[in-house]
Amino acid sequence: MNEKVIAMKKIRWGILSTAKIGVEKVIPAIQASTHSEVMAISSQSLDKARVAATKLGIPKVYGSYEELLDDPDIDAIYNPLPNHLHVDWSVKAIRAGKHVLCEKPIGLSTKEAEQLLAAATAQPELKVMEAFMYRFHPQWQRARQLVDEGAIGNLGAIQSFFSYYNVDAANIRNRTDVGGGGLMDIGCYCLSLSRFIFGAEPRRVMGAMLHDDSFGTDYLTSGLLDFGSGTSVFTCSTQLAPYQRVNILGTTGRIEIEIPFNAPPDQPCRMWLQTNGKLEEIIFATCNQYTLQAEVFCQAILDNTAVPTPLTDAVDNMRVLEGIVESARSGSWVVIS
Template sequence: MTTVNWGVLGAANFAREHMARAIHEAEGARLAALATAHPAKAEGFRAFCPDLTVYPSYEALLADPGIEAVYIPLPNHLHVEWTRKALQAGKHVLTEKPIAMTADEIEALIALRDATGLLAAEAYMIVHHPQWQRAQALIAEGAIGRVLHADAHFSYDNRADPGNIRNRPETGGGSIPDIGVYTYGSLRWATGAEPVTLRTRIERENGVDTFALVSGDMEGPGGRFSFHAMTSMRLFPRQEVVFQGEAGLLRLTAPFNAGLFGEAQLHLFRAGQPDHLERFPGARQYCLQVEAFGRAVRGGAPFPWRLEDAQGTQAMIDRVFAAAE
C-alpha cells in the first residue's frame, strides 16, 4: 500500500499529543503538513516530525495537491464547515468527534461524500480497538446470552479550566457532545441497538451540560434491553462499560481512553464457568484508526465507523437534549 500524505488543520493539544503522533507513526501514513496561524505551536509537532511543512492558514494547506487526507481537531462548532471545505478541496477527511452538532448537519456531509467519492469519517477510535471488536463479537455469538441491561460511564473533572472549549457553549462544549459520543455510541455499536425510550437528568453550568444521566430502553437484533449512560465533567475520573445478559456479564475497563486511563481489559463472567480475562496492553487505537483509514482510501476496505454511524449517535444525542427540555 502506498503511503497516504496527511495534513492537520489546527495545532490542538490533542492533535499534538495523540493523533498527529499516530499519523506520524502509523504504517502507510505520513504526517506531511500542519496548518496554524501560530508558528510557535508548530514546534511541538516538529519535535517528533522535523520535516513538517507548516502553513499559515487552513486554506493554504487544503490547496496543497500533495496532501491527500486531512485530520480536523478543531473545536466542535467548526467541524461541519471544515469537513465540507476539505471534501470540496478533494481531500479525504477524518474529523474529530462529534463531527456535527446535530444529526441533520451530517446529511449534507453524506451527500458530499457520495458526490466526491472521497472518504469522510468521524474519528471514533474505539471501534478500531480489539477490546471493542472482541466485545461486539462475544455479544453477537451469545456468550452472555440475550443482553438485558447495559451501563456506560465516562467522567472527568475539568472545573479548574473554565477556558477549556468543553466548558464554553460557543464552541459546542458540554459533557454530552464531548463524551456522550462514547457512552451512547459504544452501546449502539456493540449491540446494533437503537434507543426507543429515554429519560434524562442534566445539570448545567454556564450554558453547557456538566452532568448527564440518561436511561431508558434500546432495541436491536438481540431484542430489547434497558440501559444507563452517565457522563460528567465534574466527577472523579471513571470509565467502565458493562453488558449484562441472561447467561453472563461482560465488563470493559478503560473502554474509551485505553492505555491512558488504564490497561484495556475485558472480563467475562458466566455461571458455572471460570471467570475469563483478556488484556490488550499493546493495542494503540489511534494508530489502528489511521491505518484503517489508509486501507479504506487505498484499497477500498470497509471503514468500521461511517458517517451514517456517527449520524445515528448524534440523533441519540439530539433526543437526549430534547427529552431534557
C-alpha cells in the first residue's frame, strides 16, 4: 500500500448522494469515528448537497458523483445510492482509486455482485466491503461467540422477523425499477445473519413471496434455509407492524436478540441466554454500530489488512437471495451449494 496512506491517522471520506440513511445515520456515525473525516458530499442536485453539507459540517460539495470521485483528497467512498446504482458507482469509485463501503444489498443480482468482486480483485490495494453494520454490534459478536463455544449446544434453528409499514408509492423501497421490495431491503439481513451464525452456506432454500398489485414489489416474503445441520426460517415485510426479533436455538439452550438490526445508538441493547433452565439477561453498553463499522473499515485501510466481511460474502448472500426469489416463482426447493 502507498506509504502516504499508511501514515495517515484519518481516512478522508466522500459521500455519494444525500440519501436519507446517510444524512441521518451513517454520515454522523462516520464523523464520530476516530479514524474518519468526512470531507465531501455529492448529489445530482448541487443545492441538495449544499444543504446536507451545511447540516453536517462537511467542507466540500459537488453537483455530480463524477466530480467527487475525481477529488484526489478523498480516500474512501460511502455509497448509499439506490440498489440499482450500487455496483455501477462502486466500480467507478474503485477505478478512481477509492476504497468503497457500499450499502446493502450489494447489487441486484449475483452477476452484478461478481462484477464488483472482479473490479475489486483487479485492484487488491483497495478495500471494498458491503455495509452490513449489524455484524459489528457487540450483541452479534457475542451471539456468534456463544454459538461457536457451544453455549447452547449444537446449533439447530434460527428464527428471524423484520418488518415495517410503508405504502408510499414514491419511496424507493416500493419501486421495482430501482431494486425495491422487502427481500432486497430487509430480508437480506435475515439471510446474512443466518449465514453468519451458522458459519456456512445453505445447501438449498425455499421461498414464498406476496407482491403488491400497485407497486409490483414483494411486500411479504418468507423463506427456509437448509444448512444440513439445521435450518433458518425468516419473514420480512414492508406492510406489517414494525417489529424485529431473532431467536437462535440449540440442543441445550437459546439466544434471543431484542433489537437485532436497528440497534439504537442512544440506549443499551439486550439479549437473553437461556441454558439449563436458567434465563440470563445480557446488557450491551450504548454504542453506534455504524461508527463501529467505520472504525473497522478504516483500520483495515490503515493497517492494510483484509476487511472483516469480504466481497465474496456479499456475492454468496446475493446467491441465496436469488435462490429465494427463484423458489417463490417455481414453488420448489432451489439448490445453493
